[in-house]
Amino acid sequence: MHDHFVDLREDLLRAGISPRRVNRYVRELSDHHADLTEHLEAHGHSRHDAERDALQRLGSHDTLLLPMLADTRFRSMASRWPALVYLGLPLVSQVILALLAALSLIAAASTPLRPALIDLASGAAILWLAGSVILSWAAILAAHRRRASMRWPVIAALAVSTLAAATNIGVTMPLADIHGEITLALTHPAPLPLVTLAALSLLPLLLHFGARSTT
Known part of the structure; x- marks a missing residue:
């Protein structure tokens, strides 16, 4: 798991989000990041640049937190x-x-x-x-x-x-x-x-x- 998602996972847990939902959300983001990285590499990006650009396309740390924090159903x-x-x-x-x-x-x-x-x-x-x-x-x-x-x-x-x-x-x-x-x-x-x-x-x-x- 990328360090970016490790920090995201910790912040979501501290915010009271159910661990089951956190793990699913982070796993989906990790899979999406891997797909974007692979796509960018196929278009000539280096591995490092592809991973960095894929993270930027997913959104900032706060942007990724917002969907989970905004829905009270996700709280444990x-x-x-x-x-x-x-x-x-x-x-x-x-x-x-x-x-x-x-x-x-x-x-x-x-x-x-x-x-x-x-x-x-x-x-x-x-x-x-x-x-x-x-x-x-x-x-x-x-x-x-x-x-x-x-x-x-x-x-x-x-x-x-x-x-x-x-x-x-x-x-x-x-x-x-x-x-x-x-x-x-x-x-x-x-x-x-x-x-x-x-x-x-x-x-x-x-x-x-x-x-x-x-x-």
């Missing part, structure tokens, strides 16, 4: 409602995962897996914590791909980490005079798991700021 949902996409969706997904974990344990209680419920609950808790990190990474990487602000993804990572550290999935096996139970409860998060989860969840920020420092 994430740029229109960043709080919903980067914060709301991860939190809702995390709550759904917790409910699925609890329902799975309840279902397992009436199967031959019943004696292993405590081990299954421990595994569900580990997956729950890992899921919180994955959801945080997904939000940060999605914002990085769109060249968006990291404000909402960072808030999401901290919120998801807090919810994960505060949620307790437990199983009490029945004894002689005690009924068994499966619990899904919110507790006060312990500092160490909370800090650990938050640090792991924010790791993709290194990629984001590392990429920015090289541009």
